[in-house]
Amino acid sequence: MAGLDDGDEPSKGVRAPTRRYEARRSAILASAVTEINARGVRGMTLADVAARLGLVPTGVIYYFKNKEELAAACFLRGIERFEQLIADAAAASDDRARLLAFVHGYLEFKRRAELGEAEQIAIFNDARALGAPAVGEAFIGMFRAARRLVKGPPGAPLPRLDRSARTHLLLSELFWSVAWLETTDVEDYGRVADRVAAVLADGLLPRCGRWPQVGVLPLTADGDPDAGASAEQFLRAATELINEEGYHGASVERISARLNVSKGAFYHHNATKDDLVVACFQRTFQIVWRAIRASEAEGGTGLEVLARACVALAHHQLAGRLPLLRTSALTAVPEAINAELTREFDRISLRIASVICDGIADGSIRPVDVNVAGQLVTGMINAAADLKHWAAELTPDDVAARYVRPLFEGLLSPAAAAD
Numbered sequence: 277m278a279g280l281d282d283g284d285e286p287s288k289g290v291r292a293p294t295r296r297y298e299a300r301r302s303a304i305l306a307s308a309v310t311e312i313n314a315r316g317v318r319g320m321t322l323a324d325v326a327a328r329l330g331l332v333p334t335g336v337i338y339y340f341k342n343k344e345e346l347a348a349a350c351f352l353r354g355i356e357r358f359e360q361l362i363a364d365a366a367a368a369s370d371d372r373a374r375l376l377a378f379v380h381g382y383l384e385f386k387r388r389a390e391l392g393e394a395e396q397i398a399i400f401n402d403a404r405a406l407g408a409p410a411v412g413e414a415f416i417g418m419f420r421a422a423r424r425l426v427k428g429p430p431g432a433p434l435p436r437l438d439r440s441a442r443t444h445l446l447l448s449e450l451f452w453s454v455a456w457l458e459t460t461d462v463e464d465y466g467r468v469a470d471r472v473a474a475v476l477a478d479g480l481l482p483r484c485g486r487w488p489q490v491g492v493l494p495l496t497a498d499g500d501p502d503a504g505a506s507a508e509q510f511l512r513a514a515t516e517l518i519n520e521e522g523y524h525g526a527s528v529e530r531i532s533a534r535l536n537v538s539k540g541a542f543y544h545h546n547a548t549k550d551d552l553v554v555a556c557f558q559r560t561f562q563i564v565w566r567a568i569r570a571s572e573a574e575g576g577t578g579l580e581v582l583a584r585a586c587v588a589l590a591h592h593q594l595a596g597r598l599p600l601l602r603t604s605a606l607t608a609v610p611e612a613i614n615a616e617l618t619r620e621f622d623r624i625s626l627r628i629a630s631v632i633c634d635g636i637a638d639g640s641i642r643p644v645d646v647n648v649a650g651q652l653v654t655g656m657i658n659a660a661a662d663l664k665h666w667a668a669e670l671t672p673d674d675v676a677a678r679y680v681r682p683l684f685e686g687l688l689s690p691a692a693a694a695d
Contacts, residue, residue: 277292289463300361304354308350312398316608317347317406318524348408354397355414362421376423376473382450383469390462401523401604438691444666448659456651457655471645479686482642493570493588515556515601523608557617558603578635593660597674605656625650656683
């Protein structure tokens with residue numbers, strides 16, 4: 277595969293490209309998807325994509341004129357896959373059947389992709405960082421199609437804002453699953469689909485259970501650094517850029533430019549970029565643990581503890597001075613720091629699962645797969661960082677009713693008034 281031959285060239289005029297050309301182009305896309313999923317958009321290089329296929333970079337440029345065009349093609353192919361999954365689910369008889377079909381369809385696709393029976397698709401974590409209008413427009417179209425799967429109960433259609441918030445939650449849970457499916461045997465994906473679908477459709481509350489009225493816990497402490505301190509400003513700028521552009525997009529130059537300081541000023545406060553990234557993750561861990569422990573200190577049922585912590589974290593994500601770092605940023609973090617950060621996220625998910633166990637034991641939460649439910653709660657907290665893009669009118673005051681509560685009551689539950 278080291279070079280091109282005459283059979284690779286697309287036919288001229290009105291004739292379609294040859295099968296060999298399409299096969300080579302498809303192989304390049306598959307290689308690029310692997311690179312994007314491992315390194316993010318900005319970490320992908322044409323040289324690495326080519327090397328996977330035994331090509332030189334010009335062999336890739338023959339099919340895609342630059343890295344941006346190649347990345348866009350990868351994302352568009354992934355969006356097409358989701359559009360097909362949504363279309364297949366939309367043919368089901370009712371809202372519940374459509375939601376279940378979508379979740380099962382996605383996890384069946386992931387099973388086939390892991391077995392090599394279907395092509396893998398690019399993770400959408402930093403698709404926005406590409407800045408490609410075609411990708412943005414296609415993703416919006418896909419989001420609107422998915423929104424038709426979450427209409428609300430018969431006779432009580434959900435308001436548009438609620439549908440948008442729930443659609444973002446639904447899609448984000450499927451996107452987030454790639455981070456934890458690695459610990460699942462591929463032949464158990466169908467089993468996992470049953471459990472994911474059960475929580476998304478029916479929530480966590482028992483049949484006669486009610487959403488608890490919980491207040492918003494403060495997640496700041498007296499000993500926290502002042503928001504105006506230089507270290508805090510760098511943490512905020514880096515966190516926001518990583519959430520928007522991914523690990524590689526949050527370069528020293530971009531972080532410095534956001535704060536209107538020089539690179540010299542950056543290195544005066546931070547030894548390396550990775551040190552700052554680790555500090556961002558550590559601050560996120562600190563806030564999440566603070567929410568869990570403060571909620572437990574308030575007492576109550578397992579449901580009340582879980583709901584109180586989730587509301588506090590979602591509210592913080594929309595109103596806090598320092599947003600939480602999206603866990604999806606881990607996909608492109610260097611291996612040297614990835615392992616320990618991943619372990620800490622796993623500890624958090626297991627701790628959330630333990631709270632769910634408490635709720636099942638005291639009857640406030642219905643019996644569910646606590647490992648899956650813990651990941652879904654983690655995914656909900658993680659996805660709150662992007663609510664501003666998909667439910668822009670959502671405020672910190674109604675994020676509990678319109679975003680957190682639906683995970684507890686099910687995405688098909690009636691709309692709730694703001695708490």
